[in-house]
């Protein structure tokens with residue numbers, strides 16, 4: 001199940017895409033869970049700064065499941081209208097070729113409302129914030145559900161590279177601007193009938209008059225606006241400022257949907273900086289390069305449990 005950008009991305013097989021690291025170097029660490037938690041807590045306790053990399057697995061672990069009951073409860077009429085073949089979960093539903101703009105926004109306004117607008121800060125995101133807030137930190141994320149902001153992270157410490165469910169843009173990217181759509185989606189939700197919004201609510205590009213789209217990176221028209229570039233700059237500054245220090249890269253639920261944004265660059269940075277280390281929390285894909293030795297911990301448990309246990313470990317380190 002994928003949470004995050006509901007757009008087509010080719011799945012990359014880690015055996016074939018090597019990021020400069022031989023595939024045979026990847027190992028599932030054999031250390032016991034408790035040992036790994038201790039190692040992770042030690043790395044974080046000694047860190048000068050923490051760089052978080054967060055992907056779909058974090059939001060899934062936090063409760064924003066895209067399938068199952070959460071999907072059928074909220075999208076029953078869509079499943080009935082378009083068929084359960086296509087409406088399997090919120091990920092596949094996003095690819096449905098909606099026949100009209102009214103139908104497209106009928107679906108996406110609900111998707112955005114459910115995953116971006118309605119939920120408060122989820123406890124797991126808040127726990128991550130509590131874990132790192134006392135140290136300099138930065139968040140690089142492919143998630144588009146706005147949870148890092150809700151959990152308390154400052155805007156200048158977040159770079160969400162793939163967009164935001166709360167924004168829309170010109171479908172053809174004819175001008176470099178995004179538009180806040182939180183109020184629009186909320187109103188649409190009250191007006192939806194037969195899975196469609198009324199025609200007068202369909203947004204139009206204020207420049208070219210064409211169709212609008214969700215602000216999600218799914219084709220070459222994704223708009224990187226002023227705020228996006230600011231955030232990219234903040235990320236670059238963070239890397240430069242702490243380049244010589246002890247930095248822990250805390251990778252949360254990053255799989256192989258878009259590994260070139262977080263997963264592979266994180267490994268490359270750890271390889272290049274001997275003061276840097278990697279904590280990889282991932283339910284199924286927690287393998288790490290063996291050559292990193294003690295500088296990598298890969299924990300294949302539920303992320304919420306791991307974060308809670310690591311937090312306890314860090315607290316114990318403070319007391320000692």
Ligand SMILES: [Zn+2]
Pocket residue numbers: 170171172173174175205206207208209210
């Ligand atoms: Zn336009």
